[in-house]
Amino acid sequence: MALWPRSSVAKKFLNGLTGVGLTLFIIVHLAGNLLLLTGNPDDFNRYAHKLESLGPLLWLAEIGLALFFIVHIFSALSVYVDKLRARPVRYAVSGNAGGASRKTISSQTMIVTGLVLLLFVPWHVASLKFGPGVEEGYVAIVDGLLVRDLHSWVIEYFQNPVHVALYVLVMLLLGLHLRHGVWSMIQTLGAYHPRLTPLWYTGGVVFALVMAVGFLVIPIWIYVNGAKI
Amino acid sequence: MNKKKMTLHLKIWRQANAQAPGRFVLYTVKDLSPDMSFLEMLDVLNEELTKKGELPVEFDSDCREGICGTCGFVINGVAHGPRRGRTVCQLYLRDFQDGQTVTLEPFRAKAFPVIKDLVVDRSAFDRIMAAGGYISVDTGSAPDANSILIPKEVAEAAFDAAACIGCGACVAACPNASASLFVSAKIAHLALLPQGQPERHRRVLKMVAQMDKENFGNCSNHGECEAVCPKNISIKYIALMRRDYLRALLAK
Ligand code: SF4
Ligand code: FES
Numbered sequence A: 001m002a003l004w005p006r007s008s009v010a011k012k013f014l015n016g017l018t019g020v021g022l023t024l025f026i027i028v029h030l031a032g033n034l035l036l037l038t039g040n041p042d043d044f045n046r047y048a049h050k051l052e053s054l055g056p057l058l059w060l061a062e063i064g065l066a067l068f069f070i071v072h073i074f075s076a077l078s079v080y081v082d083k084l085r086a087r088p089v090r091y092a093v094s095g096n097a098g099g100a101s102r103k104t105i106s107s108q109t110m111i112v113t114g115l116v117l118l119l120f121v122p123w124h125v126a127s128l129k130f131g132p133g134v135e136e137g138y139v140a141i142v143d144g145l146l147v148r149d150l151h152s153w154v155i156e157y158f159q160n161p162v163h164v165a166l167y168v169l170v171m172l173l174l175g176l177h178l179r180h181g182v183w184s185m186i187q188t189l190g191a192y193h194p195r196l197t198p199l200w201y202t203g204g205v206v207f208a209l210v211m212a213v214g215f216l217v218i219p220i221w222i223y224v225n226g227a228k229i
Numbered sequence B: 001m002n003k004k005k006m007t008l009h010l011k012i013w014r015q016a017n018a019q020a021p022g023r024f025v026l027y028t029v030k031d032l033s034p035d036m037s038f039l040e041m042l043d044v045l046n047e048e049l050t051k052k053g054e055l056p057v058e059f060d061s062d063c064r065e066g067i068c069g070t071c072g073f074v075i076n077g078v079a080h081g082p083r084r085g086r087t088v089c090q091l092y093l094r095d096f097q098d099g100q101t102v103t104l105e106p107f108r109a110k111a112f113p114v115i116k117d118l119v120v121d122r123s124a125f126d127r128i129m130a131a132g133g134y135i136s137v138d139t140g141s142a143p144d145a146n147s148i149l150i151p152k153e154v155a156e157a158a159f160d161a162a163a164c165i166g167c168g169a170c171v172a173a174c175p176n177a178s179a180s181l182f183v184s185a186k187i188a189h190l191a192l193l194p195q196g197q198p199e200r201h202r203r204v205l206k207m208v209a210q211m212d213k214e215n216f217g218n219c220s221n222h223g224e225c226e227a228v229c230p231k232n233i234s235i236k237y238i239a240l241m242r243r244d245y246l247r248a249l250l251a252k
Helices: A008-037 A041-052 A056-086 A110-129 A150-157 A161-188 A196-228 B038-051 B123-132 B152-162 B169-173 B180-191 B200-213 B224-228 B236-251
Strands: A139-142 A145-148 B006-014 B023-032 B101-105 B114-116
Touching: A008 A041, A008 A056, A008 A161, A008 A196, A008 B200, A008 B236, A041 A139, A041 A145, A041 A150, A056 A110, A110 A150, A110 A161, A161 A196, A161 B236, B023 B038, B123 B180, B123 B200, B152 B180, B169 B180, B169 B224, B180 B200, B180 B224, B180 B236, B200 B236
Parallel strands: B006 B101
Antiparallel strands: A139 A145, B006 B023
16 A cells, blocks of 8 residues: 555554544434434434435445544554554553643553444444344334334344443443543644643543443433333 | 651662663662752662672763753653653652652663663664754854844744753653654754754654654653653644644655
C-alpha cells in the first residue's frame, strides 16, 4: 500500500482522523437507537426502513465506515507495535507523575478496549442488522407499507439476559475507550488551545459517559420492560 | 537546618554494560540529612561502596543545578522523582520519608541503551538534532540585534520551548517511549521564530524521520511527558509539531 504512511506522526494522524469519523457515527447511531424507546414501534421501523431504502447510498456509507474502522485499527496496531519495540525492558515500578499527566486507565487500555470493540462489531452486525427479517416473518405495516419489523427482533433479542449483560459490558468499555479517545483525537489532529484543551478533555469524559449510558440503557430498558414495548 | 537524621533503603538497578543482564541490588544508607540532595546521598553511598572495595553506582550529573540536562533516572516509577518541574539533581531528601524504600531505575527505552547502572546513552537525541534542529546561517559579521523584530509573546513562546534541556525524561516517562515532547520542543522553538522559517518544512520532516529511525515509540497523548518534564514543556508543542508536519507533507 503506497498510501500507507511510514512516519509516526502521519500514522497517528490517520488514527485521529478516523477516530473523529467513528465518533460522529456512534452519535448518529445512538440517536437512531433511542427511537426504540418512543413507545411506538413504528418510529424505529420507519427509521430502519428509510435507511435501508437509501440503497446504494447506504452501501457507500457502509463501505466508508468499514474503511474508517480498518484504518483506525491498523494505525492503532502500529502505535501499539511501536510501543512494544520502543521499550523492550519494562520498568519494575510504574508510577504516575500526576500534575499535567493525562495518563489514565483509559489511555493505557486503548488497545484492549479497541480490540474488544473489534470483536463486538461483527457479532453485533450479524445478530441485529443481518438478523431475521421479512422472510422469517418479521413484518410490520408502517405508513401503509410492508416493512421489516426490526423493532420486534431487537425486543426479542434483548429478552436474553446474556445478550443484555454482554452489551452492557461492551458499552462500558466503549465509554472507557472514548474517555481518552475523544480528547486525544483532537490533540492528534494538532488542535491545542490553552483554554479549549481542558474543555474538551473534560468534555470527553462527559461525552464518554453519555454515550456509554445512552447505549447500555436501551438493552436494559428492553429487558426490564419485557415484550410490553 | 533540620537536625533529624534519616535512613533510606535503596533498590538500585545495577548493570555492568549494555550487553550484561541487570538486576536490582538493595542498599541501606544511614545518617542522612534531610537537607541533602538526592545525588549527594548517592555520593555518600558511593563513598561507602568504594571504601568496601565495591564498584560505585554509576549515574550521570554535571551542573547539579537543574540546567544542563545531564542527570536523570527513574525514582519509584517517575522520571526525575516525585517533585514536578525539577531534575533529579534538584531533588532533596526532605521529599522522602525516613525508612522509605526507594527504587532507582535507568531511563528505559530501546533508543536509550543502558551504558552502566543508571547511565543511558542519549546520543539518539543528538542525531535528531543533527538531522534538522538548527538554522543555517552564513558566516560573517553578526547581524544587528534589532534588525529582526519579534513580538514579546512570540519570543516568550519560543523561549518556553527552548527551555528543554534534552534530559530525556519525557521518553523515560512515556508509556510508549516516545520522544515527541523533546522533538516538538526543538521544532517549535525554531518554528516560532522568523529565523526558523526558511527551513521550517524540511526541519520537521527530517527530525520526525530521524526520531522514527531511532526506534522511539509513537505518541498516544498520555501527557505523562509534560508531567515529568523539569522545564514543564507543554504538549501544545506536540500539537504544533503535528500541524507543521502535515503542512510540510502537503507542501511537498
Ligand atoms: S522536553 Fe522536558 S523532559 Fe523532555 S528532554 Fe526536554 S527538558 Fe527533558
Ligand atoms: S546535573 Fe545538570 S540538570 Fe541535573
